[in-house]
Amino acid sequence: MHPSSRPRTSPAAVLVVALRATALAAPMLLFAPAQAIESTGAARVESHLQDLHAKLHISADQEEQWKGVAQAMRDNEAAIEPLIRQRKTGAAKMSALDDLASYEQISSTHVEGIRNFTKAFTVLYGVMSESQKSDADALFRNGFPTMAKAK
Numbered sequence: 001m002h003p004s005s006r007p008r009t010s011p012a013a014v015l016v017v018a019l020r021a022t023a024l025a026a027p028m029l030l031f032a033p034a035q036a037i038e039s040t041g042a043a044r045v046e047s048h049l050q051d052l053h054a055k056l057h058i059s060a061d062q063e064e065q066w067k068g069v070a071q072a073m074r075d076n077e078a079a080i081e082p083l084i085r086q087r088k089t090g091a092a093k094m095s096a097l098d099d100l101a102s103y104e105q106i107s108s109t110h111v112e113g114i115r116n117f118t119k120a121f122t123v124l125y126g127v128m129s130e131s132q133k134s135d136a137d138a139l140f141r142n143g144f145p146t147m148a149k150a151k
Contacts, residue, residue: 041081045073055139056132058124065127068120076113083109 049070058066087094087102094102125136 041077042074045077049073052139056128056136058132062124062127065120065124069117069124072113072117072120076117079109079113080106 052069053066083102083106087106090098090102125133128136
């Protein structure tokens with residue numbers, strides 16, 4: 001196919017896809033089953049939470065700290081989803097300045113979400129066993145598929 005005859009993807013569409021891929025706390029994307037990625041944002045978060053809970057072997061004694069992690073992930077989705085939806089639906093009519101402002105808003109919301117997730121996860125990590133910490137380190141460093149092969 002000649003390059004000029006390929007369907008063109010707008011930079012805004014590429015950005016929306018890239019932002020969606022990183023919009024939630026980055027770790028969640030490492031643990032999602034493929035079918036969860038196609039579901040709604042809230043359902044995807046719940047799937048990630050279940051998978052992460054199992055992979056980290058969260059104990060009954062750690063549930064209180066886990067609740068903070070889970071809430072941070074839910075809050076991140078709730079904050080970023082409307083911004084991405086707004087950007088996606090308005091992309092065709094955005095000026096260059098609107099586009100940049102939208103990107104800035106999504107990016108700053110994402111950064112704040114990472115900060116909140118990190119605070120919550122730090123509390124959980126502090127009560128984890130050495131084995132759980134090792135599992136968490138592998139999950140965050142290598143992603144779920146690599147850890148699954150190592151076990």
